[in-house]
Amino acid sequence: MSTEIAKVLTSRAEEKFGEERAGQLRLDIQQVAQDLEQVRQASLEIDDEP
């Protein structure tokens, strides 16, 4: 899943900052993708809100 997220993020980065800069951000984007995967998979219920 994080690979798919990374692809979406890379595509956004290319659009916003150009291909060269997106390439320089590759490792950062991978970390963001791993983090987002964890955030999306964390168990949350509607009544978890205090």
Add this chain to the structure above:
Amino acid sequence: MNPETLTLTAASQAIRDGHLSPIDYVQALLARIDRVEPRVRAWVTVDREGVLAEARRCEEEARRKQFRGPLHGVPIGVKDLFYTKGLRTTAGSEVFHDFVPSEDARAVQRVKAAGAIILGKTVTTMFANLDPGPTRNPWNLAHTPGGSSSGSAAAVAARMCPAAIGSQTIGSVGRPAAFCGISSLVPTQRRIGLSRTWPLAWSLDHVGIMGRSVADLEIMLDAMSESAVERTRRPKAYRIGIIRDYFYAHATEEARSLNDALANKLGGAGFQIEEAHLPAIFEVAPATLRTIIRAETASVHEQVFPPNRHTYGPKIRAVVETGMLIDVSDYVRARRIRRKYQSEMAKLFERFDALMTPAAPGTAPDLSTTGDPVMNGPWTLADFPAMTLPHALGVNGLPLGVQLSGPPLQEGSLLELGKAVEAVIGFQAQPSL
């Protein structure tokens, strides 16, 4: 009396008793700055004329026994992220090289109202992120003082000022305090106002206090707190939960062993020390923290970044740019996880008065980094008050700190516990500069 060696508590009392003149105190600290600052590089701006003028006013008032508050005549350092009226505030960036605020930050207003003299502005890493600044560790100039409150920690450790204000979004106060062998307190976020303080991530930013004793932190907190800090009676025996798993996995063998030795020493002194275990949700805490920071930092820099991106350091630039890629739904989800995390983590205090971990993974690394905030981030995310106390020296002669955290808004109890722990530790070492 050598004024530069005084703690804030001792200096404040000496001024009140008429044994220390605010002018002599300021002059002693300025002389100390002249001697050590070329090596430590803790200051962005030292306001010599303003400081001396203010010291003269404080001295005249003290002669008349008129004291503005508990910090009367005490010079302190302020991280260069907090607005200071009439005094340049750069946020560690050339973008704000010439920015002179017309108002003080709330935290600065509070210490001034309590009688403090703003000695100057201390170095922050660029926009309070991870790109190292020029400051060196007073214990060993080849090592980092930590960041982002690099200058505040180094200035207090190097006896250039008795206390300083810093800020923490992940580990920007607790980590430099540990690396520099001083004490720090990061209270619950709403304890001290953040207005007119350049943000890194609004929901996670905290004002922090650095000093050379728990009593110093207490005086500063009382002066800066937006609401009265409640005191509670000392229990017969403090219950401290030592958390090893995640924290020991990120600590050096030396930090683990010295932390265990401290736990044993505290146990021998009557503290109840037991192992505490983290709730399952802790697993997602680091990812949650990073997601919130990236998204909020991108928003903070939305206007400033585009025309100035070439001036940004590589680490803050990457945070801003990757933050721009995050969907609002992921950000909101991270904020919801944080609330659940805070609620789950707070249950630990049903069994313990405080939780204990190392304050940093080990001693200060070299100057290529400001060190890893991994030990501090979980408490900032929880918004639990966290205190760092120096407790040992590593084999390389650099200090290590212990981190104690307490329930939200229970800083009064945490300070009392901190005093008891400090007395058992008995840390007396100082950097030789």
